[in-house]
Amino acid sequence: MAAQARSHRLNKETLVTTALALADAEGLEAVTIRRLAQSHGVTPMAMYRHFADKDEILDTLAERLLNDVELPPPDERPWDEQLRDVLGAFVAALVPHPAVAGLTLTRVLTSDPGLALAERALGLLVGAGFGVEEASALGTQALCCLVTLVMADAGPVHSVDPEVRDAALRAKKARLTALSPRRFPHLTSAADALTTCALQPDFFARGVDFVVAGLRGLRAERG
């Protein structure tokens, strides 16, 4: 994050790109007005020409992620298969940026690409036969679930540094292994699975399947 030669004419676009890089490299708390300015060789106050306040930076960051959601076009397959792909596209956009993923939680309905995503998910649920009230609640819940899945993966958020990360994972596993097998028979035998499950390549696909299975199950119960 070396200070760039102050290539005057800053704009929101490039600033938010820097903010995203900062968050990816050092976590969301590294995204400060002062560091953002510093990265562009400029005074902190210069940021206020482009953003009203820090919240607007975070809003823009969330919008950037939601913009990356590549919504698949509607087709004639059953609702649950289409929803799996829609939710999968959402997760795919979040996964590269776990430190920022949480920002989308409260901003899906306040950004343009987020609205498109929500409209699509809601449409599929209503088309499946859920009432508007239930579809609203379930759509909200489904998106929430998936965001947290991505965030939890960030485990030791700071430092994508693999050395620090591996040390944290080893410590976590050691803690579980050290537990009393009498009091915690399942946790001790699952120590390995619990520490590595979020690293499995299919973890997020499984997460989407889990959510879709829940919706399908509820739909079946409603008859």
Place this chain on the structure above:
Amino acid sequence: MAAQARSHRLNKETLVTTALALADAEGLEAVTIRRLAQSHGVTPMAMYRHFADKDEILDTLAERLLNDVELPPPDERPWDEQLRDVLGAFVAALVPHPAVAGLTLTRVLTSDPGLALAERALGLLVGAGFGVEEASALGTQALCCLVTLVMADAGPVHSVDPEVRDAALRAKKARLTALSPRRFPHLTSAADALTTCALQPDFFARGVDFVVAGLRGLRAERG
């Protein structure tokens, strides 16, 4: 949060109680070392006698919530009914403190009451017939989903102040209602449901049902 007459002999217990009250009243970002000290009529540095650093305050806060989980005793009912009650107990402990709920996300496996909860959930999933790897991933995902559900409810996190809260909800609904019904037919017709669904008394029970339905569905698919 008036400064209390410095009733000397502070301890972790009372400090964390104050921290929780602070978070409930003004959000997690109101929990600062300086304000915590101020609430007890004492210097910020006095906190370091009771906590190693701020992280330890947050750890203790999460542990306090997890301690409130009233795990129902195991019985002879099917695994999914028991799991519904276990997850319900978890949610019930988080709901009164939405601003703090997120802290439990990364701390379930590092606190004693969290370990008891995880052991129980994992045991039920393994007993249901899931392999240890899948049970670990699904247990993690289930808890993540529910935490976020509670956090999302916090919507306008700051200010339990009902006046500010209602204003935010009205604004949210107005934004949805103002959308183009052509581009967003489902969102506009669900404007009301989307803004109020998290306020329904059965929202969290439905969230638990949703998660359990997902697990039941996946179990059935595995045959």
Place this chain on the structure above:
DNA sequence: ACCTGAACACCGTTCAAGT
């Protein structure tokens, strides 16, 4: 239009004392 500079009210935390 865009950026600077000094200032203010906040943070967490260290070091060195006080009783």
Place this chain on the structure above:
DNA sequence: ACCTGAACACCGTTCAAGT
């Protein structure tokens, strides 16, 4: 053992200039 005091390196943000 428990608390204080001064200091440091950080925050976001306001106000008033500069070009």
